Amino acid sequence: MSNGEKFKRRSFLKTSGILAMFAAIPPTISAFYSDAKKFFVTPKKLIKINVSINKKIYEFNSDSRTTLLDLLRENCELTGTKKGCDHGQCGACTVHINGESALSCLTLAAMMPGKEITTIEGLANGDQLHPMQSAFIECDGFQCGYCTSGQIMSAVACVKKGQTRSVAEIKEFMSGNLCRCGAYNGIVESIQKVAAK
């Protein structure tokens, strides 16, 4: 099919109005409903995995469906990594996988063996906060704190990648981490502070 192909308005005449389509929904659902009765419900599949989180090896007999985010929050009591949308649209679940920032909600735990995962809980060094954690406190880079873990994980990556040459560059790098409180002033300032060190 070539890109030059033209579509004529006339072709629309074929469609019945949307209202007719809508009226057709209940029967569709009821059809599905009777089909559904014969439906075989697949049982869950468990898989044995070893995952290294914050330099500690965890062993799981995990549901193949479990995401890294749910593994952390529901199975490891590492609730510092947050669920803000569960669909890769907010950045609250950002962790580092092999040193690169990634979204744990779109990562299957089953794919994590052999990888090193760092979460917000693994950032501090003993009793020393990571400089980015200190900066977020000093620059008030948060309000409610719910996106903060993800912001800090991205902020650490931002400095590591050297994407701190301008406010605009920082802002673009950090735009995958939504903050509904709008604490963007303090987030940018925190990153500038650490980058300047």
Added chain:
Amino acid sequence: MKPFNFIKSENLESALAPQKEAAQFIAGGTNLVDLMKKNIAQPNTVLDVTAALPNKVVKTPLGISIGAMARNSAVANDQSILSAYPLIAKALLAGASQQIRNMASVGGNILQRTRCPYFYDTTTPCNKRQPGSGCSALQGENRMSAVIGYNEQCVAVHPSDLCVALAALDSTVNYAQTKQKSGVIPFKDFHLLPGSTPQKDNSLPNNALITSVEIAANPFNKNCAYVKIRDRDSYAFALISVAAALQLNNKKIVQARLASGGVAHKPWRWYEAEQFLKGKNATPAIFSEAASIAVKDIKPLSQNGFKTTMLKGAIETALQNCIKI
């Protein structure tokens, strides 16, 4: 999410071995995991191909080859991409977020499915999700939908930014089907228009796996631009995007490339406008004329009439940005 078997393939051969049940390859997972959560993709088996595919960007005698498993961010920062094919990097960086680019593979980016909200909402009719159920966007909320190349079956647009640049640069997609069988698809033929099979996004054979994308050496590294207009400044899909590239001889345009996202079921090339630009001087007036040629064929839906104006503006802006050094 429906329960599934998880298998990690250590090499291409095992990845391509026949599966007993409906299987789905997973690489970066940024689209597939989402689709599985929404019960739109319901594979019985998920095959992890991250170790089975090349992930390097390699110079070839004819140009460059990008491994299917190369992560979007790695490609965007690759020195040979930046020096010889900067349009690719520009398009990549306009898409998604840093985290998603770190995860998403090039193969997966090309195969990502539309972001039409009806496709994602299983309570609504959608021919792409459930053939024959109807297209809700056609006379529904279609502000983001297609303005060209669509039909009553489907008005969804392809969401990728990378693909707009790949389309502009006439790349090719390499795939493997079995250990012995492989193939090449020119990029312009890779993605499909909805036709009578809106559920089919592309021409990749069933069970085939993209192994790499190749771009032939080209003279567009000096004058190229990617413009993306979206509802916010970052981390949003395009209302309109334009990849533009010019080969200039002083002020004269030797050849031009123009492609758009956010307009059709596939990345769209504006061949007629490209043809028009050939041999002309690179001036705002010429750019404006080229943009007018491009938009003359578009047929907006009930809510996206603005795309005519926006597309024209975006093409002009992209072309102007090509000569802003």
Added chain:
Amino acid sequence: MGFFDNTPNFATPPEGRVEGIAKVTGKGKYAAEYSVKNICYGVLVGSTVPAGAIKNINLENAQQASGVLDIITHLRKPLVPGMADEAKIKEARFGLPVFHTNKIYFKGQPIALVIAETLEEATYAASLVEAEYISEPFNVDFETHAKTIELKEIGKEKGSVDTWSTVPYIVEAEFNIKAQVHNPMEMHATIAEWKSIDQLKLYDKNQGVNGVQRTFARLFSIPEKNVEVISEFVGGGFGSGLRVWPHVLAAVMAAKQVNRPVKLMLTRQQMFAGTGYRPASWQKITLGVDASGKFAGVFHRAKNGSSVYENFAENITGTTRLIYHFANLKTQSAVVPLNLSTPTWMRGPGDCTGVFALESAIDELSYQIKQDPVALRLANLALDKNPNTGLPWSTNFINECIVRGAELIQWKNRKTLPNQLVDGDWSIGYGMAVGMWNAGRGNASAGIIMQKDGSITVQTAMTDIGTGTGTGMQNIAHEITAIPKNKIKIELGNSNLPPAPSQGGSNGMSSVSGAVVAVSKALKLKLAEYAVSLNELYKGVSADEVLLSANGISLKTNNNQFVSYTDIWEKNKLTEIDIEASSGPGAERQKFAFCSSAAHFCKLRVNRKTGKVKIEQMVCVADGGKIVNDEAATNQMSGAAVGGIGMALMEGHTVDAKLGGLIGDDLAGYHFAVNADAPIIKIEFIGKPDPNINPTGAKGLGEVGIIGTAPAIANAIYNAIGKRLRDLPISPDKILMG
């Protein structure tokens, strides 16, 4: 109790919020994050039709799925005494009678709750629940339905519309704003646990634990003290946590049903249909000004969307009665029932909507009469008194906000006509607007527990949704007692602590600060009382004469007369001191009117070819009385302005009128501002304490930070390109086609 539970102890904690370490280390526990033994998971199933009734629910497949424990529907549920029959349901005023009706009022309405061992199992099984419906006609389209609903008078008419219909300058315009969704980053979640047959413990996301406590005590006919609600860390609210939503009851019912603790976190999509939103609105404003530049009159009409099962009336025209003097004023409103879930208060409720229309209209008028919009406003402000009640303002520095804001943005660089500042395809413009909020105050209590080592814990039930309540409490306690901050711990967000109102309507700090002052003074007096046994000079001293330090008590005068806490504890055989005090509004409310205010200014550029808007500078100067915590207040204000940027440029429900529901109801379909959308926002405060509002002089800031933002942006867009855009959000398509 978390806010100060900083384990391990960090070597040198940086200076910041009291809960700073808990938040930057991920240790602070939000509702869904508590570890509760034997927990299981609940996932809601929503209706797929917008109106009608449930005919049949098929649970067969769902029940077959691994791990399913039970499924609640309207046909299968534990008894909720407060909803036992139709009359009780009505009396309960719970809004949606979830699982207590077969009627469907909106798409996404919960029809079942699947309870399973794991989240994955519950989620999958929920997708297998199938329902058949008896469909009924529906209406979700605000725009068309609003036209059929008649306006009614709201508030008293002042003067008459007829008297100013002949003034030389009149603007009459309509404004449409799409519904906006709070979308706090933390999705609403509840862990419900029945500790015994009549003892309920909830970890819940909300903005007021006492309200949640009362609701469940009533619904389950148990004493309030039997309901414990813990909301220590709250991941944002913006109003969405001000009422108890159906899913909380669902979790409580589920815990009863399976006799295990149940965790229920809404999905982001369920948040759109389950936790309220700012309703869609239509407004018409007629605004006149006489030849001398005095506002002659205003006629403000407003309609807002609501649900078919509740009547939510947004007070859109309220602020029109507050900011300026209008010799003639008339306001009308109407509520438009729709097959959507019930809206609720969202940051700057009513005012954000109303002020957008009013401040846009004033800007439009300024071009008509060729007067600077700053000067036009300054000439018409009601600085002497609240024009609605006639009471004199206790303090009102809105004029100072405007003057200072104009300086900071360099208003003098603004061109009086559009399209005068051009840079290639970009046009640059300046805009401004103001916002005001009735500064309220509620009754609140606070407690202090003091240990022998001189450390104190200040407590209140009030939540801290990110506004810095805890830090503010620490600052106030420190200021009054002089005990060093590192010896002041904070506990909050728990219904077992001294009761406090919900944190909303900018009332939080205003209310709780009074209680903290009261209890801090009470502590001083208590210590002085104990000190009398060691030193007679402490007899009858006032709180102001007493100074506390890390180690003991002393007097401001009389050679200090230091007495150590150790001595006091030993002499009086104390284990700890535990006191509580309350504080609330009083007679001052009869004498004065109270307001917070702010002026927003912005400079932006608009691309005439692509419709892109880039905000270059945003300035906000606010009068919030005394600022208790400068850093947190600045953050709150700049954050509110970011919210306003979203409101102005990108936020809005997408409703499919034909299918009868929301579409793109997630964070990819519903855009709010990312980091790149906002400039570094400049905030300043007037900083003059209000001597009458409460003992600290602090007025709430939560609302005024957002109210003027959207009109300031819309006005700047007009100044840039000469297009008056009256429908929000102003997305790039509207710029191009407007």
